[in-house]
Amino acid sequence: MNRKATALDVAKLAGVSRSAVSLVLNGRGDGNVALESQQRIREAAAALNYSPNKIALSLRNRQSRIIGIVSDQVVTSPFDGNIIAGADAVAREHGFVTVVMDTELDGSRDEGAVETLLDRQVDGLMYVTVGLRPLHVPANMDRVPAILANCFDDRPEAVVPAVIPDEVRGGREAAEHVMSLGHRDIAFLAGDSLTPAAPRRIEGYRSAFLHAGLPVNEARVLQVGWDIDAGFHGTMKLLDGVEPARRPTAILCANDRLAIGVVLACYRLGLSVPQDISVMGYDDEFRIAKAMVPALSTMALPLREMGAAAMTSLLRDVDRQQAPDDGGTAAPGGKEPRSGTSAETMVPCRLVVRDSTGQVPAGR
Amino acid sequence: MNRKATALDVAKLAGVSRSAVSLVLNGRGDGNVALESQQRIREAAAALNYSPNKIALSLRNRQSRIIGIVSDQVVTSPFDGNIIAGADAVAREHGFVTVVMDTELDGSRDEGAVETLLDRQVDGLMYVTVGLRPLHVPANMDRVPAILANCFDDRPEAVVPAVIPDEVRGGREAAEHVMSLGHRDIAFLAGDSLTPAAPRRIEGYRSAFLHAGLPVNEARVLQVGWDIDAGFHGTMKLLDGVEPARRPTAILCANDRLAIGVVLACYRLGLSVPQDISVMGYDDEFRIAKAMVPALSTMALPLREMGAAAMTSLLRDVDRQQAPDDGGTAAPGGKEPRSGTSAETMVPCRLVVRDSTGQVPAGR
DNA sequence: TTGAAAGCGATACCAG
DNA sequence: CTGGTATCGCTTTCAA
Numbered sequence: 166m167n168r169k170a171t172a173l174d175v176a177k178l179a180g181v182s183r184s185a186v187s188l189v190l191n192g193r194g195d196g197n198v199a200l201e202s203q204q205r206i207r208e209a210a211a212a213l214n215y216s217p218n219k220i221a222l223s224l225r226n227r228q229s230r231i232i233g234i235v236s237d238q239v240v241t242s243p244f245d246g247n248i249i250a251g252a253d254a255v256a257r258e259h260g261f262v263t264v265v266m267d268t269e270l271d272g273s274r275d276e277g278a279v280e281t282l283l284d285r286q287v288d289g290l291m292y293v294t295v296g297l298r299p300l301h302v303p304a305n306m307d308r309v310p311a312i313l314a315n316c317f318d319d320r321p322e323a324v325v326p327a328v329i330p331d332e333v334r335g336g337r338e339a340a341e342h343v344m345s346l347g348h349r350d351i352a353f354l355a356g357d358s359l360t361p362a363a364p365r366r367i368e369g370y371r372s373a374f375l376h377a378g379l380p381v382n383e384a385r386v387l388q389v390g391w392d393i394d395a396g397f398h399g400t401m402k403l404l405d406g407v408e409p410a411r412r413p414t415a416i417l418c419a420n421d422r423l424a425i426g427v428v429l430a431c432y433r434l435g436l437s438v439p440q441d442i443s444v445m446g447y448d449d450e451f452r453i454a455k456a457m458v459p460a461l462s463t464m465a466l467p468l469r470e471m472g473a474a475a476m477t478s479l480l481r482d483v484d485r486q487q488a489p490d491d492g493g494t495a496a497p498g499g500k501e502p503r504s505g506t507s508a509e510t511m512v513p514c515r516l517v518v519r520d521s522t523g524q525v526p527a528g529r
Numbered sequence: 530m531n532r533k534a535t536a537l538d539v540a541k542l543a544g545v546s547r548s549a550v551s552l553v554l555n556g557r558g559d560g561n562v563a564l565e566s567q568q569r570i571r572e573a574a575a576a577l578n579y580s581p582n583k584i585a586l587s588l589r590n591r592q593s594r595i596i597g598i599v600s601d602q603v604v605t606s607p608f609d610g611n612i613i614a615g616a617d618a619v620a621r622e623h624g625f626v627t628v629v630m631d632t633e634l635d636g637s638r639d640e641g642a643v644e645t646l647l648d649r650q651v652d653g654l655m656y657v658t659v660g661l662r663p664l665h666v667p668a669n670m671d672r673v674p675a676i677l678a679n680c681f682d683d684r685p686e687a688v689v690p691a692v693i694p695d696e697v698r699g700g701r702e703a704a705e706h707v708m709s710l711g712h713r714d715i716a717f718l719a720g721d722s723l724t725p726a727a728p729r730r731i732e733g734y735r736s737a738f739l740h741a742g743l744p745v746n747e748a749r750v751l752q753v754g755w756d757i758d759a760g761f762h763g764t765m766k767l768l769d770g771v772e773p774a775r776r777p778t779a780i781l782c783a784n785d786r787l788a789i790g791v792v793l794a795c796y797r798l799g800l801s802v803p804q805d806i807s808v809m810g811y812d813d814e815f816r817i818a819k820a821m822v823p824a825l826s827t828m829a830l831p832l833r834e835m836g837a838a839a840m841t842s843l844l845r846d847v848d849r850q851q852a853p854d855d856g857g858t859a860a861p862g863g864k865e866p867r868s869g870t871s872a873e874t875m876v877p878c879r880l881v882v883r884d885s886t887g888q889v890p891a892g893r
Numbered sequence: 894t895t896g897a898a899a900g901c902g903a904t905a906c907c908a909g
Numbered sequence: 910c911t912g913g914t915a916t917c918g919c920t921t922t923c924a925a
Contacts, residue, residue: 169647169672216644216648217648218588218648218650219648219649219650220584220587220588220593220649220650221588223584224582224584224585224588229584231628240604240610240613240614240617241610241611241614242610242815242816243607243608243610243814243815243816244607246604246605246606246607246610247605249604250604250605250631250633253604253630253631257630262628262630262645262649263628263629264595264626264627264628264629265627265628265629266617266621266626267614267617269614280580281626283533284580284581284582284583285583285584285626286582286583286584308533391816392816392820393817393820393821393822394820394821394822394824395820397822398822422816422817422820425789426820426822428793429792429793429796429822430822432793432796432797433796435799450607451606451607452606452607452755452756452786453757453786456756456757456758456759456786456790457757457758458757458758458761458762458790458793458794460758
């Protein structure tokens with residue numbers, strides 16, 4: 166429990182000066198410090214279990230190698246934690262550490278979180294949300310390099326770059342998957358329109374019909390909510406007391422929990438999945454989609470990839486800002502702050518086919 | 530994007546020395562600095578939007594006001610995030626910030642995480658796990674005040690204190706709940722014995738029978754796993770093709786996902802919940818238990834409370850260590866390092882009654 | 894009442 | 910090749 170060894174301790178033990186210690190331990194010893202001294206220094210460092218005090222380093226280098234992450238409720242809720250995991254993995258690879266502040270959906274805490282993080286001299290800032298949504302970027306967030314993950318700058322000029330999933334394409338590919346199994350009467354249970362995720366997935370669903378030259382039956386799109394019970398009751402509305410020939414043959418859901426409700430309702434009505442009706446989830450929620458009975462076909466959100474992509478891009482900006490301008494600055498065209506990259510990076514979702522989708526029943 | 534203002538900037542603007550700024554801004558101005566100067570200093574600070582550089586503070590005070598949290602997979606998985614949320618809330622109240630490192634279940638990364646955190650000069654360390662389990666405490670973790678949440682020191686001497694849920698009592702109260710509804714033939718679907726959570730819950734289940742003066746039917750305890758499909762197949766084994774009078778009337782599950790599987794199986798068999806059979810979950814998983822059809826009766830894990838309790842205790846130790854010994858040290862009895870507290874703090878679970886449990890069917 | 898100076902731990906420059 | 914010294918931003922003595 167005794168205090169850690171400092172460079173001075175090492176120097177004393179090795180009988181040299183602090184500077185020598187610094188040089189040797191940073192690989193700049195050769196040609197500067199006598200080999201014999203180097204040896205002694207290394208031994209002393211090992212003996213004392215020396216490692217430099219990162220706080221002192223931060224002060225001196227004016228960079229903390231800390232990335233601040235503000236989350237709206239990623240920590241508290243069971244969702245989207247993999248965005249942070251992906252981001253953190255990349256940060257760690259680069260010798261950065263992340264500190265996460267969760268506002269638990271209290272928007273008034275945004276600025277405070279950013280302020281706290283800035284006081285801690287973070288080198289960069291990331292904002293992560295549960296579910297795709299527009300973000301009112303907190304003040305001062307742009308004082309250091311910043312990026313958004315799973316949300317996007319709500320200002321028309323979109324100052325802060327963002328990494329988001331390609332929900333439109335996800336919705337479309339989900340629909341195309343069941344179409345490829347022969348389904349034509351396909352319902353969509355779709356969360357709500359409070360966040361852009363559901364509307365975008367619906368847009369993809371519509372575009373699948375358009376591309377297939379099929380009409381879209383708007384009555385098949387139900388914005389019911391996001392939870393199990395919503396899926397259950399939505400399905401009851403779609404199927405209960407409806408003659409078989411007029412039932413949809415497939416139900417697409419805006420997330421996996423809705424799909425649980427759908428299957429629950431099907432079983433209650435004595436229907437089999439996927440023999441009588443095909444069901445698809447969305448998200449590929451850990452320990453849910455794969456473990457369902459039947460295992461859910463779903464559209465996996467690329468959470469880890471999003472986090473990793475966001476952090477990669479952020480660290481590039483951090484480097485760029487800290488390195489004094491070199492080389493290419495004389496390029497014609499001038500100032501471009503973000504080197505021509507679009508402000509929004511789209512990451513594709515991934516179709517996962519399991520057991521809840523099957524061929525359309527004969528005669529439909 | 531320009532660098533933040535320093536105390537020197539404030540001093541210059543106010544026409545005083547750095548020391549005066551420091552004094553005033555830390556409330557020690559009265560009696561040391563002229564009121565007029567104080568006013569000017571405060572104005573200057575506000576004008577420059579000054580706030581002290583925490584890194585410099587940390588270096589000077591030899592304390593970072595950072596608590597390091599090592600998690601085995603709390604960040605990555607959808608579970609138990611509320612432990613961290615609870616811990617973080619308490620930390621924030623006390624002006625601390627937490628930095629979380631997730632090892633993603635790779636035990637070999639434990640020591641590295643602790644090392645990294647220690648290099649960052651954290652004032653304290655917490656280890657958080659998904660699901661109760663014994664922990665092989667990483668080396669060096671005891672170089673600063675430390676605590677475990679949802680896990681416990683696997684060494685017989687139990688050096689590091691821990692905060693864990695009272696699983697035995699939880700299991701017992703779950704069983705007592707359905708007993709109070711008249712059930713006597715109660716099955717338990719129980720995860721596995723790889724972690725102590727399921728065995729302890731089973732132990733509670735048994736003790737409920739003992740206290741009620743009823744025999745325990747060991748054939749009713751099935752260690753099937755933790756996921757939806759395990760619940761489904763376990764239930765099938767219990768109910769499918771079994772004559773009604775020989776079926777259990779209630780099924781207790783070691784978590785809420787198992788309960789989903791149970792209900793799924795019941796529906797498939799044409800059984801109603803809770804009319805034909807009562808089902809109970811465990812955990813009160815967010816967006817699952819409450820949203821199920823029917824809404825699940827369950828035993829809520831006190832995650833937030835555990836995190837908060839662990840952090841409260843940890844910060845007390847941090848304070849104690851940093852404050853030089855004052856007053857009471859002369860108390861008789863001497864050294865006691867942990868002021869007599871037991872190393873393991875148990876937090877009770879909370880019974881949540883919803884719609885999946887009901888009176889035992891007539892005649893059973 | 895105020896300002897000057899010392900140190901927290903590490904690095905990098907620059908004389909020696 | 911080496912060791913002294915300034916610096917990062919802040920607090921806290923200590924003299925004036």
